[in-house]
Amino acid sequence: MADWVTVALAGEMESGQVEVITVVGRRLALCNVGGEYYCIDDVCTHDGGSFDQAELDDNEIECPRHGARFDVRSGMVVSLPAVLPVKTYPVRVDGGQVQVRVDE
Numbered sequence: 057m058a059d060w061v062t063v064a065l066a067g068e069m070e071s072g073q074v075e076v077i078t079v080v081g082r083r084l085a086l087c088n089v090g091g092e093y094y095c096i097d098d099v100c101t102h103d104g105g106s107f108d109q110a111e112l113d114d115n116e117i118e119c120p121r122h123g124a125r126f127d128v129r130s131g132m133v134v135s136l137p138a139v140l141p142v143k144t145y146p147v148r149v150d151g152g153q154v155q156v157r158v159d160e
């Protein structure tokens with residue numbers, strides 16, 4: 057099983073903020089939704105867009121390229137043009153550190 061990797065300190069991201077990170081060679085988007093952290097692939101399933109510069113609306117993230125929306129808690133599509141879910145990754149806060157686990 058993969059190890060947990062520290063990617064941020066709890067409190068250094070504001071609620072509603074999206075931060076693109078790289079963990080074991082994968083680009084991921086870390087999202088702070090009201091103090092809860094979620095992590096998804098930084099690859100939109102519509103046409104490969106990045107969520108860098110994306111905005112969060114509660115638990116929904118909108119791809120800046122064509123406006124597809126996903127629920128960052130589940131990865132499920134909320135609105136077109138994407139039809140396939142985006143991959144999610146487990147996140148925990150341990151000792152004030154935000155950690156993500158990525159299966160290699």
Ligand code: FES
Nearest residue numbers: 100103105119122
């Ligand atoms: S690449 Fe994300 S909506 Fe098109």
